[in-house]
Amino acid sequence: MLPREVVAFLVAYDQNKQLIGEKGLLPCKLYLQSVKRYFKGKVGLDALSFAPTIIWFLDWSDMDGLLDGISVCGLLISAFVLVAGCANMILMGLLWILYLSLVNVGQIWYSFGWESQLLETGFLGIFLCPLWTLSRVPSYSPPSRIVIWGFRWLIFRIMLGAGLIKIRGDRCWRELTCMDYHYETQPVPNPVAYFMHRSPWWFHRFETLFNHFIELLVPFFLFLGRRMCLVHGVLQILFQVLLIVSGNLSFLNWLTMVPSIACFDDASLAFLFSARPGGAKERLARMQGRRAAGERLPPTLGCYIRRVVNISFGLLIAYLSVPVVLNLLNSRQVMNTSFNPLRIVNTYGAFGSITKERTEVIIQGTSSEDPKDPAAVWEEYDFKCKPGDVRRRPCFISPYHYRLDWLMWFAAFQTYEQNEWIIHLAGKLLAQEESALSLLATNPFAGRAAPRWIRAEHFKYKFSRPGGRHAAEGKWWIRKRIGPYLPPVSLEGLRKFYEDRHWAHPARP
Incomplete structure (x- = not known):
């Protein structure tokens, strides 16, 4: 179990700031504040049972540092137990509490079955160990x-x-x-x-x-x-x-x-x-x-x-x-x-x-003043692992986990209105925010002026046939455009959208 916890806390350390940090796509501070308001501004048993996390009792002034601290503590403890080859109830209990605290503020990024499975497995592991001896x-x-x-x-x-x-x-x-x-x-x-x-x-x-x-x-x-x-x-x-x-x-x-x-x-x-x-x-x-x-x-x-x-x-x-x-x-x-x-x-x-067809959301940016200009050149952002560039070989990544790539798969058969974090991501790309760009594999505007517009297009993807014409051209995928997914947006056009959700409005570099 411990190698999985090492990976889980490593993923948390690598990605939590960008996903749920102060300037994350879905800031956990705003989430906890909304829970607190729902329970009339009190952090009592009701709020604690709704979102059990030790973050309630810690200082929120530096949420990025707090998330990093929890992740690093979990990473160090799990790595120690892995290397030592033994554990006790105290160490295993700490690991369970730390990861529970992240899962319960992780929102959609931590909404999958393996998070609960890791927590249940970790809880069982507590009782497998001696109380305090190693x-x-x-x-x-x-x-x-x-x-x-x-x-x-x-x-x-x-x-x-x-x-x-x-x-x-x-x-x-x-x-x-x-x-x-x-x-x-x-x-x-x-x-x-x-x-x-x-x-x-x-x-x-x-x-x-x-x-x-x-x-x-x-x-x-x-x-x-x-x-x-x-x-x-x-x-x-x-x-x-x-x-x-x-x-x-x-x-x-x-x-x-x-x-x-x-x-x-x-x-x-x-x-x-x-x-x-x-x-x-x-x-x-x-x-x-x-x-x-x-x-x-x-x-x-x-x-x-x-x-x-x-x-x-x-x-x-x-x-x-x-x-x-x-x-x-x-x-x-x-x-x-x-x-x-x-x-x-x-x-x-x-x-x-099982989905019978694969669809992908492809995010594109342009430096053109007018997004409706037929001559506008739209350049694509590639993600770490999800299909994008048809010539890029599918990746081996397990047991590591790119949470944004995973959610993009779900977003492809939903709408952007059901996934508002995509709009937040678009704004961060318009501002060339390094934290958001670190979640992606490529930035077509690196070393250049930031894009003026960002849009998302919907494509249908199919594997090319091994040995076939497309494979001979170096293509792993064949794709066909379905239509627009997210209409072109600009930083100024997103201002009110950000204000309504209390998100920090990114500044154009």
């Missing part, structure tokens, strides 16, 4: 079976939820045709997806059937004894590896491997550990020997407290699972939803529907 192997007893089954319950819900939402959602999952489209229309394809898309029709049918097998049947292996539980763990991890190879789904697939590890016991994982004297394997053997001899835990107060904590943990998970189970049983199942503000037990699901 030890790779516990002195007397293994982690509670309640916690182990907490992880197994998580992977069961993740996979079954994903399977059910597909069967109940898009008919192409029932007709076994969804994989005909998925590789081309997924949020951020990679080069492997380019070639997988051209697989024969029968292979796509097999992929869909295999997906249903993994998500709808394999989860029940957890309850069929040790051997089937091991088979479940192996299949789920291999399935996630296949998804990683064929797409850029952030750290979702990497993260989904973590609860699958709970399917394995000490005997099945022994080959991973060194047999050197004093090593983890020897210490584990001694611990198991003491247990086999009937040696009991020392009757200390701490042991009794830990038992009470574990039982309370199990009861809490059971209680919070009730609405999640009801959602799984509901024909109107919703996916990637939290039923409690702390996101301890959530409902999951991915690709309940």
